[in-house]
Amino acid sequence: xxxxxxxxSNIQKTYGSGEAQVTALNGVSIEVAAGELVxxxxxxxxxxxTLLAIAGGLEKPDSGTVRVNQRELFSxxxxxxxxxxxxxxxxxxxxxxxxxxxxVIENVALPLELDGVAKSQARRSALEALELxxxxxxxxxxxxxxxxxxxxxxxxxxSIVGSRKVILADEPTGALDSRTGESVxxxxxxxxxxxxxxxxxTHDAKNAAWADRILLIKDGVIVDExxxxxxxxxxxxxx
Ligand SMILES: Nc1ncnc2c1ncn2[C@@H]1O[C@H](COP(=O)(O)OP(=O)(O)OP(=O)(O)O)[C@@H](O)[C@H]1O
Ligand SMILES: [Mg+2]
Numbered sequence: 001x002x003x004x005x006x007x008x009s010n011i012q013k014t015y016g017s018g019e020a021q022v023t024a025l026n027g028v029s030i031e032v033a034a035g036e037l038v039x040x041x042x043x044x045x046x047x048x049x050t051l052l053a054i055a056g057g058l059e060k061p062d063s064g065t066v067r068v069n070q071r072e073l074f075s076x077x078x079x080x081x082x083x084x085x086x087x088x089x090x091x092x093x094x095x096x097x098x099x100x101x102x103x104v105i106e107n108v109a110l111p112l113e114l115d116g117v118a119k120s121q122a123r124r125s126a127l128e129a130l131e132l133x134x135x136x137x138x139x140x141x142x143x144x145x146x147x148x149x150x151x152x153x154x155x156x157x158x159s160i161v162g163s164r165k166v167i168l169a170d171e172p173t174g175a176l177d178s179r180t181g182e183s184v185x186x187x188x189x190x191x192x193x194x195x196x197x198x199x200x201x202t203h204d205a206k207n208a209a210w211a212d213r214i215l216l217i218k219d220g221v222i223v224d225e226x227x228x229x230x231x232x233x234x235x236x237x238x239x
Pocket of ligand 1: 015016022023024042043044045046047048049050051094
């Protein structure tokens with residue numbers, strides 16, 4: 001078995017203090033290997049986005065370790081962490097996080113440009129990713145001049161542009177109709193098959209069925225795992 005690209009070990013995360021304290025994650029461990037897609041399902045507030053944010057180095061856990069591409073995230077210098085995130089991790093935010101003052105193409109090209117890729121090459125790669133998402137036609141519009149579903153696809157294009165090894169997608173089809181959603185997941189899966197490791201947070205069992213493993217999270221604890229369609233059908237009953 002190949003070494004894991006994502007390794008979360010015994011992650012604990014609490015928000016707030018006193019009476020307002022919420023335990024978002026309570027001892028979560030996950031490993032995802034190259035070429036593997038893991039789906040996370042669970043009801044609203046169960047800790048899915050928190051888990052993804054920690055895996056992506058956007059939130060620091062209270063305890064536990066996070067390794068991405070064999071590097072321990074919160075023990076390296078901030079600048080190095082930023083570079084690791086930029087070069088290795090494609091992140092699809094639940095609320096897209098596009099930059100409204102940039103065009104669609106500029107948004108998608110940005111991570112490559114920040115990484116020193118020449119502007120023309122970055123734009124070419126961006127356009128390819130947008131074509132894959134079926135939205136190359138809106139490339140020249142500003143990110144706040146397109147529909148919600150188009151925005152979501154731009155966010156996904158930005159996560160798969162270049163050849164980053166880790167893709168973390170938070171509910172990436174929430175704003176899409178089922179056919180568009182399926183084509184997006186299919187494109188994501190192609191990147192995984194090409195050797196990336198992915199975590200897909202989803203409420204949709206049809207999306208989850210594309211994953212190699214499906215984990216069910218409940219109140220910050222992984223309580224179930226499915227590897228087959230039949231297991232998935234059982235798991236979904238408990239979401
Ligand atoms: N910044 C924050 N400050 C305080 N509490 C937070 C914060 N972020 C998340 N929480 C709490 O942590 C718990 C887990 O939240 P999280 O966003 O991970 O849930 P989720 O599973 O992604 O939910 P959803 O399906 O609604 O997106 C919830 O109780 C939430 O209210
Ligand atoms: Mg969430």
